[in-house]
Amino acid sequence: MEPIPSEETGLGPEAVEAPDGEVLGKMIRDARKEKGLTLEEAARAAAIGRSTLSKIENNQTRPSFEIIRRLMQTLELETPQLFVQSGQSGVTGRRDFTRTGLGEHKETSTYDHELLCSELTSKRMVPYISTIKARDVTEFDNWVRHQGEEFMFVLSGELILYTEHYRPLRMRAGDSVYYDSGMGHGCVSVSKEDARVLWVSLEV
Amino acid sequence: MEPIPSEETGLGPEAVEAPDGEVLGKMIRDARKEKGLTLEEAARAAAIGRSTLSKIENNQTRPSFEIIRRLMQTLELETPQLFVQSGQSGVTGRRDFTRTGLGEHKETSTYDHELLCSELTSKRMVPYISTIKARDVTEFDNWVRHQGEEFMFVLSGELILYTEHYRPLRMRAGDSVYYDSGMGHGCVSVSKEDARVLWVSLEV
DNA sequence: ACGTTTCGTCTCCTATAGGAAACTTTTTCC
DNA sequence: GGAAAAAGTTTCCTATAGGAGACGAAACGT
Numbered sequence: 001m002e003p004i005p006s007e008e009t010g011l012g013p014e015a016v017e018a019p020d021g022e023v024l025g026k027m028i029r030d031a032r033k034e035k036g037l038t039l040e041e042a043a044r045a046a047a048i049g050r051s052t053l054s055k056i057e058n059n060q061t062r063p064s065f066e067i068i069r070r071l072m073q074t075l076e077l078e079t080p081q082l083f084v085q086s087g088q089s090g091v092t093g094r095r096d097f098t099r100t101g102l103g104e105h106k107e108t109s110t111y112d113h114e115l116l117c118s119e120l121t122s123k124r125m126v127p128y129i130s131t132i133k134a135r136d137v138t139e140f141d142n143w144v145r146h147q148g149e150e151f152m153f154v155l156s157g158e159l160i161l162y163t164e165h166y167r168p169l170r171m172r173a174g175d176s177v178y179y180d181s182g183m184g185h186g187c188v189s190v191s192k193e194d195a196r197v198l199w200v201s202l203e204v
Numbered sequence: 205m206e207p208i209p210s211e212e213t214g215l216g217p218e219a220v221e222a223p224d225g226e227v228l229g230k231m232i233r234d235a236r237k238e239k240g241l242t243l244e245e246a247a248r249a250a251a252i253g254r255s256t257l258s259k260i261e262n263n264q265t266r267p268s269f270e271i272i273r274r275l276m277q278t279l280e281l282e283t284p285q286l287f288v289q290s291g292q293s294g295v296t297g298r299r300d301f302t303r304t305g306l307g308e309h310k311e312t313s314t315y316d317h318e319l320l321c322s323e324l325t326s327k328r329m330v331p332y333i334s335t336i337k338a339r340d341v342t343e344f345d346n347w348v349r350h351q352g353e354e355f356m357f358v359l360s361g362e363l364i365l366y367t368e369h370y371r372p373l374r375m376r377a378g379d380s381v382y383y384d385s386g387m388g389h390g391c392v393s394v395s396k397e398d399a400r401v402l403w404v405s406l407e408v
Numbered sequence: 409a410c411g412t413t414t415c416g417t418c419t420c421c422t423a424t425a426g427g428a429a430a431c432t433t434t435t436t437c438c
Numbered sequence: 439g440g441a442a443a444a445a446g447t448t449t450c451c452t453a454t455a456g457g458a459g460a461c462g463a464a465a466c467g468t
Contacts, residue, residue, distance in 0.1 A: 048427085064266045151331045242416085243417095271455090
């Protein structure tokens, strides 16, 4: 635990991005150990050579994306886990007392995510606010899915939450849902304005 | 818990996983176009060769993870966008899909808690809204403390969050904090009105 | 139409990723 | 403790990733 340098900021910048070689290697090794696999077993499962895996874990190579992809599948390391990592600033210690507004901001065509904390490695939950852009489309073709649980709270606007196993749910400011995020889900704003949603996500 | 009758979606199952080369290339090209960048510009920004980028987009190579990583940053293609892609089904899992408003209500002299889900056994996180009553007292003597992590988001009002290891933090609507709830903590409303706070708590 | 520029592809070469197997280290079991 | 087995590392070689620049193809202006 570490004191807040200043009420304002004090917390270094940090991005949600893919890890560099060193971090990547550690993560993969950890994930493999976690599953109790040997190099041999893991490599075989991922259809790669065990020497390759060794090198990756020890950061002695610059693996191809494809190789990493296979490892991710094998080790069930998925997106958030693998990619939600502090990028720069050797932020070592845990800093579990962070204030909002420092988070990364990233945008897709439909969503606009703002992370509500500055460092994720020491945290088990991931809080963020999404702005769901108002669209005409009510079409839906791209489920979001990630192992774990998720809590969602509508801050403003009005939207429809589509899920794989339940009927669409219309939600307004103040409404909330809790669901298994392994189930496909996704939102569409149905008001003129964009909808703002607070999510807290928990990896399995 | 209100199990909502499932409805046929007709949409294929899909998992969160890294895209294969072909999809990857398309995504990258789309992202680049989206930003209105030429190969030259994008490649330079990502510090890679433009021929390399061309090959990646056309799936004529098996790029290294590092290269993809740089492109992700440059094109602001991050996790969700890049990795949410079709794959196999992850059928399993609980279907805890509950809507708010069913929760219980409990009141103390300072707080007034409303649980945001109706059933807790199948959930690892506990979401609830607290109304923190406006008081004159700014004094603080008994910390709240419970093993785990906690996320807090101020919905309205203004308050001061006292913690054992950090200096008091003044918070307004829209502010949030994430902290180790094993550390003593507690809130005091400092506005005339009551403050409303959304908490998501995770037991260890 | 013709040069000129600008964007994307292709060619070529070098550095290196990835795998097989040799080698080393660690663990297990007498 | 020592032999055998298992886990991990390093070596070595080949296929190829990645970049520089050549080439091609549109999109300008004159």
